[in-house]
Amino acid sequence: MKEELNTIPIQDAFARDCECPVCELYRKLEGNAINFTIGPGASYMEGDIREQSDKEGFCQKHLKMLYAYPNKLGIAMMLKTHMDRTIHEVAKASKAPLPHVNSVFKKKEVQSHPVTEYIERAQKECFVCGYIDRKFHSYIATIFFLYEKESDFRKQFAASKGFCLEHYKVLFEKAPQYLHKKYIEEFLTTLNQIFIDNYKRVRDDLEWFIQKNDYRFKDEPWKNGRDALPRALTKVGSILEE
Ligand SMILES: [Zn+2]
Ligand SMILES: [Zn+2]
Numbered sequence: 001m002k003e004e005l006n007t008i009p010i011q012d013a014f015a016r017d018c019e020c021p022v023c024e025l026y027r028k029l030e031g032n033a034i035n036f037t038i039g040p041g042a043s044y045m046e047g048d049i050r051e052q053s054d055k056e057g058f059c060q061k062h063l064k065m066l067y068a069y070p071n072k073l074g075i076a077m078m079l080k081t082h083m084d085r086t087i088h089e090v091a092k093a094s095k096a097p098l099p100h101v102n103s104v105f106k107k108k109e110v111q112s113h114p115v116t117e118y119i120e121r122a123q124k125e126c127f128v129c130g131y132i133d134r135k136f137h138s139y140i141a142t143i144f145f146l147y148e149k150e151s152d153f154r155k156q157f158a159a160s161k162g163f164c165l166e167h168y169k170v171l172f173e174k175a176p177q178y179l180h181k182k183y184i185e186e187f188l189t190t191l192n193q194i195f196i197d198n199y200k201r202v203r204d205d206l207e208w209f210i211q212k213n214d215y216r217f218k219d220e221p222w223k224n225g226r227d228a229l230p231r232a233l234t235k236v237g238s239i240l241e242e
Helices: 010-016 022-037 047-056 060-068 071-095 115-125 129-148 152-159 164-177 181-212 228-237
Strands: none
Touching: 010 022, 010 129, 010 152, 010 228, 022 129, 022 164, 047 071, 047 115, 047 129, 060 071, 060 129, 060 152, 060 181, 071 115, 071 164, 129 152, 129 164, 152 181
Protein backbone atom coordinates (compact mmCIF):
# COMPACT_ATOMS: atom_id res chain seq x y z
CA MET A 1 0.00 0.00 0.00
CA LYS A 2 1.21 3.46 -0.81
CA GLU A 3 2.32 5.52 2.15
CA GLU A 4 0.03 8.44 2.98
CA LEU A 5 1.82 11.58 1.84
CA ASN A 6 1.62 14.79 3.83
CA THR A 7 1.59 17.59 1.27
CA ILE A 8 1.23 20.53 3.68
CA PRO A 9 4.95 21.03 4.51
CA ILE A 10 5.76 21.02 0.79
CA GLN A 11 3.09 23.56 -0.05
CA ASP A 12 4.20 25.76 2.87
CA ALA A 13 7.83 25.66 1.73
CA PHE A 14 6.98 26.52 -1.89
CA ALA A 15 4.75 29.37 -0.69
CA ARG A 16 7.69 30.94 1.17
CA ASP A 17 9.70 33.64 -0.49
CA CYS A 18 13.11 31.97 -0.40
CA GLU A 19 15.90 30.94 -2.75
CA CYS A 20 15.35 27.20 -2.28
CA PRO A 21 12.13 25.68 -0.94
CA VAL A 22 13.91 22.35 -0.46
CA CYS A 23 16.43 24.08 1.85
CA GLU A 24 13.42 25.40 3.73
CA LEU A 25 12.05 21.86 4.10
CA TYR A 26 15.45 20.64 5.23
CA ARG A 27 15.78 23.44 7.80
CA LYS A 28 12.38 22.57 9.30
CA LEU A 29 13.26 18.88 9.43
CA GLU A 30 16.58 19.69 11.04
CA GLY A 31 14.82 21.73 13.74
CA ASN A 32 12.44 18.81 14.36
CA ALA A 33 15.33 16.36 14.50
CA ILE A 34 17.25 18.45 17.05
CA ASN A 35 14.09 18.82 19.10
CA PHE A 36 13.44 15.10 18.94
CA THR A 37 17.03 14.30 19.94
CA ILE A 38 17.39 16.63 22.89
CA GLY A 39 14.08 18.45 23.37
CA PRO A 40 11.36 18.15 26.01
CA GLY A 41 10.33 14.61 24.90
CA ALA A 42 13.72 13.40 26.22
CA SER A 43 13.93 10.65 23.61
CA TYR A 44 17.53 10.10 24.73
CA MET A 45 16.21 8.48 27.91
CA GLU A 46 14.59 5.71 25.87
CA GLY A 47 16.77 2.63 25.60
CA ASP A 48 16.44 1.84 21.90
CA ILE A 49 16.95 5.45 20.83
CA ARG A 50 19.93 5.86 23.12
CA GLU A 51 21.40 2.64 21.77
CA GLN A 52 21.17 4.13 18.27
CA SER A 53 22.65 7.53 19.20
CA ASP A 54 25.45 5.81 21.15
CA LYS A 55 26.32 3.85 18.04
CA GLU A 56 25.94 6.60 15.44
CA GLY A 57 27.14 9.64 17.33
CA PHE A 58 26.80 13.08 15.71
CA CYS A 59 28.40 15.00 12.86
CA GLN A 60 30.18 18.25 13.66
CA LYS A 61 27.31 20.50 12.56
CA HIS A 62 24.71 18.67 14.63
CA LEU A 63 26.98 18.33 17.63
CA LYS A 64 27.24 22.13 17.60
CA MET A 65 23.46 22.51 17.31
CA LEU A 66 22.86 20.03 20.14
CA TYR A 67 25.39 21.88 22.30
CA ALA A 68 23.65 25.19 21.58
CA TYR A 69 20.31 23.75 22.70
CA PRO A 70 19.50 24.65 26.32
CA ASN A 71 19.81 21.12 27.68
CA LYS A 72 23.43 20.68 28.70
CA LEU A 73 22.67 17.70 30.92
CA GLY A 74 20.98 15.89 28.03
CA ILE A 75 23.90 16.35 25.63
CA ALA A 76 26.36 15.42 28.41
CA MET A 77 24.51 12.15 29.06
CA MET A 78 24.32 11.26 25.37
CA LEU A 79 27.98 12.08 24.81
CA LYS A 80 29.10 10.08 27.83
CA THR A 81 27.50 6.82 26.68
CA HIS A 82 28.58 7.50 23.07
CA MET A 83 32.15 7.89 24.35
CA ASP A 84 31.81 4.62 26.31
CA ARG A 85 30.86 2.97 23.05
CA THR A 86 33.77 4.54 21.17
CA ILE A 87 36.25 3.46 23.86
CA HIS A 88 34.94 -0.10 23.65
CA GLU A 89 35.11 -0.24 19.85
CA VAL A 90 38.52 1.42 19.56
CA ALA A 91 39.97 -0.86 22.26
CA LYS A 92 38.68 -3.88 20.32
CA ALA A 93 39.98 -2.62 16.95
CA SER A 94 43.38 -1.70 18.37
CA LYS A 95 44.01 -5.36 19.30
CA ALA A 96 44.52 -6.15 15.60
CA PRO A 97 48.16 -6.46 14.45
CA LEU A 98 49.74 -3.01 14.21
CA PRO A 99 50.56 -1.52 10.79
CA HIS A 100 54.08 -2.17 9.45
CA VAL A 101 56.53 0.43 8.30
CA ASN A 102 55.94 0.90 4.59
CA SER A 103 58.64 -0.38 2.26
CA VAL A 104 60.49 2.27 0.25
CA PHE A 105 58.38 1.53 -2.82
CA LYS A 106 55.05 1.62 -1.04
CA LYS A 107 55.54 4.77 1.01
CA LYS A 108 52.52 6.47 -0.50
CA GLU A 109 50.16 3.58 0.03
CA VAL A 110 47.76 4.14 2.94
CA GLN A 111 47.42 1.01 5.00
CA SER A 112 43.99 0.06 6.16
CA HIS A 113 43.62 -1.00 9.80
CA PRO A 114 40.57 -1.84 11.96
CA VAL A 115 41.22 1.33 14.01
CA THR A 116 41.04 3.70 11.05
CA GLU A 117 38.28 1.63 9.43
CA TYR A 118 36.18 1.95 12.58
CA ILE A 119 36.76 5.71 12.79
CA GLU A 120 35.97 6.23 9.12
CA ARG A 121 32.69 4.33 9.50
CA ALA A 122 31.83 6.28 12.64
CA GLN A 123 32.55 9.62 10.94
CA LYS A 124 30.01 8.85 8.23
CA GLU A 125 27.21 8.37 10.74
CA CYS A 126 25.12 10.91 12.61
CA PHE A 127 21.97 10.23 14.59
CA VAL A 128 20.45 13.62 13.62
CA CYS A 129 21.38 13.31 9.91
CA GLY A 130 19.82 9.82 9.91
CA TYR A 131 16.57 11.15 11.38
CA ILE A 132 16.45 13.94 8.77
CA ASP A 133 17.33 11.68 5.82
CA ARG A 134 14.47 9.26 6.44
CA LYS A 135 11.88 12.07 6.32
CA PHE A 136 13.65 14.06 3.64
CA HIS A 137 13.23 11.22 1.12
CA SER A 138 9.49 11.18 1.69
CA TYR A 139 9.37 14.98 1.21
CA ILE A 140 11.16 14.67 -2.13
CA ALA A 141 8.70 11.96 -3.18
CA THR A 142 5.85 14.28 -2.21
CA ILE A 143 7.18 17.08 -4.45
CA PHE A 144 6.91 14.72 -7.43
CA PHE A 145 3.52 13.47 -6.24
CA LEU A 146 2.18 17.04 -6.15
CA TYR A 147 3.75 17.84 -9.50
CA GLU A 148 1.81 15.01 -11.13
CA LYS A 149 -1.46 15.57 -9.31
CA GLU A 150 -1.92 19.33 -9.18
CA SER A 151 -1.69 21.76 -12.04
CA ASP A 152 -1.59 24.63 -9.53
CA PHE A 153 1.55 23.15 -8.02
CA ARG A 154 3.12 22.80 -11.48
CA LYS A 155 2.50 26.52 -12.03
CA GLN A 156 3.87 27.37 -8.60
CA PHE A 157 6.95 25.23 -9.29
CA ALA A 158 7.59 26.95 -12.63
CA ALA A 159 7.17 30.39 -11.03
CA SER A 160 9.41 29.60 -8.05
CA LYS A 161 12.79 31.20 -7.38
CA GLY A 162 14.59 27.96 -8.18
CA PHE A 163 16.86 25.90 -5.95
CA CYS A 164 20.31 25.67 -4.45
CA LEU A 165 22.85 23.64 -6.43
CA GLU A 166 22.58 20.58 -4.15
CA HIS A 167 18.79 20.37 -4.27
CA TYR A 168 18.75 21.04 -8.00
CA LYS A 169 20.86 17.90 -8.25
CA VAL A 170 18.53 15.92 -5.95
CA LEU A 171 15.44 16.86 -7.97
CA PHE A 172 17.16 16.23 -11.29
CA GLU A 173 18.48 12.86 -10.15
CA LYS A 174 15.28 11.58 -8.55
CA ALA A 175 12.81 12.73 -11.20
CA PRO A 176 13.05 9.60 -13.43
CA GLN A 177 12.50 7.42 -10.36
CA TYR A 178 9.28 9.11 -9.28
CA LEU A 179 7.66 10.82 -12.23
CA HIS A 180 5.37 9.31 -14.82
CA LYS A 181 6.86 9.52 -18.31
CA LYS A 182 4.12 11.94 -19.27
CA TYR A 183 5.66 14.57 -16.98
CA ILE A 184 9.35 13.83 -16.99
CA GLU A 185 10.45 15.96 -19.92
CA GLU A 186 8.34 18.94 -18.91
CA PHE A 187 9.58 18.68 -15.33
CA LEU A 188 13.27 18.48 -16.20
CA THR A 189 13.08 21.26 -18.79
CA THR A 190 11.30 23.51 -16.30
CA LEU A 191 13.73 22.55 -13.54
CA ASN A 192 16.77 23.37 -15.69
CA GLN A 193 15.28 26.67 -16.73
CA ILE A 194 14.30 27.89 -13.28
CA PHE A 195 17.61 26.78 -11.82
CA ILE A 196 19.72 28.69 -14.36
CA ASP A 197 17.48 31.78 -14.51
CA ASN A 198 17.38 32.19 -10.76
CA TYR A 199 21.03 31.33 -10.18
CA LYS A 200 21.84 34.12 -12.66
CA ARG A 201 19.42 36.49 -10.96
CA VAL A 202 21.17 36.03 -7.60
CA ARG A 203 24.57 36.26 -9.30
CA ASP A 204 23.50 39.62 -10.78
CA ASP A 205 22.23 40.82 -7.39
CA LEU A 206 25.60 39.89 -5.95
CA GLU A 207 27.36 41.86 -8.65
CA TRP A 208 25.26 44.91 -7.74
CA PHE A 209 26.06 44.36 -4.06
CA ILE A 210 29.77 44.48 -4.96
CA GLN A 211 29.32 47.63 -7.06
CA LYS A 212 27.37 49.35 -4.30
CA ASN A 213 30.44 49.00 -2.11
CA ASP A 214 32.26 51.23 -4.57
CA TYR A 215 31.89 54.91 -3.56
CA ARG A 216 30.95 55.90 -7.11
CA PHE A 217 27.71 53.95 -6.74
CA LYS A 218 26.89 54.92 -3.18
CA ASP A 219 23.94 57.12 -4.12
CA GLU A 220 22.46 54.57 -6.51
CA PRO A 221 19.45 52.56 -5.31
CA TRP A 222 20.16 49.17 -3.70
CA LYS A 223 17.67 47.39 -6.00
CA ASN A 224 17.86 43.73 -4.92
CA GLY A 225 21.47 43.91 -3.83
CA ARG A 226 21.09 44.54 -0.12
CA ASP A 227 20.51 40.91 0.90
CA ALA A 228 22.27 39.38 -2.10
CA LEU A 229 24.96 37.76 0.02
CA PRO A 230 22.76 35.58 2.27
CA ARG A 231 20.72 34.61 -0.80
CA ALA A 232 23.92 33.64 -2.63
CA LEU A 233 24.87 31.50 0.39
CA THR A 234 21.61 29.61 -0.10
CA LYS A 235 22.15 29.09 -3.83
CA VAL A 236 25.79 28.07 -3.50
CA GLY A 237 25.97 26.34 -0.13
CA SER A 238 22.37 25.41 0.84
CA ILE A 239 22.68 27.76 3.81
CA LEU A 240 19.32 29.19 4.79
CA GLU A 241 19.23 31.64 7.63
CA GLU A 242 16.15 32.15 9.79
ZN1 LIG B 1 18.39 23.83 -1.23
ZN1 LIG C 1 24.46 15.30 11.30
